[in-house]
Amino acid sequence: MNFDNDHIYKRQQGTVLIVTMLILIVLTLIVLAGSRQTTMQLRMSSNLQSRIDAVEQAQAGLDYAETIPAVNIPVAAQVLCTENNPDGYSCYPDPIILPAPLDGGSGGTSSLVLVRDNLSPGGCPREGTSASTFECAYFKAISTFDDTASGQGRSTVNAGLIKKTLK
Numbered sequence: 001m002n003f004d005n006d007h008i009y010k011r012q013q014g015t016v017l018i019v020t021m022l023i024l025i026v027l028t029l030i031v032l033a034g035s036r037q038t039t040m041q042l043r044m045s046s047n048l049q050s051r052i053d054a055v056e057q058a059q060a061g062l063d064y065a066e067t068i069p070a071v072n073i074p075v076a077a078q079v080l081c082t083e084n085n086p087d088g089y090s091c092y093p094d095p096i097i098l099p100a101p102l103d104g105g106s107g108g109t110s111s112l113v114l115v116r117d118n119l120s121p122g123g124c125p126r127e128g129t130s131a132s133t134f135e136c137a138y139f140k141a142i143s144t145f146d147d148t149a150s151g152q153g154r155s156t157v158n159a160g161l162i163k164k165t166l167k
Contacts, residue, residue, distance in 0.1 A: 108147025
């Protein structure tokens, strides 16, 4: 038997190149799909962090509202709020001034609204025997942090507050 080696080599020319190109194309598609998934996960985690930051900033406004002494809240004031009030409340003439870290310290704007709740039951919640010593004012506190200009979102947190003063 006489084998013609030249004939075999001529038939195989280019086969290795085609197989290698197909493997490279498949590997490229796998890498592209993985990078696309990684980019999407990075966006989702960034959005989650932005949302958490916005809620924390809004919560900081409520925490600040708790520190405002009741003696600084005028009896006639039905609505106290900051100047940059996004919800259109008609505010008492003297606005609440938020500390610098709350007022846009992270790029957005913070606002705080205290709405006096005249429908709440009179008197203060009982705490021992001193219930007749205090007067209470009931408020709905609305704290908003807005950083939509930079794509970070807006968050609003509501809470009820009771401010005590001595009679």
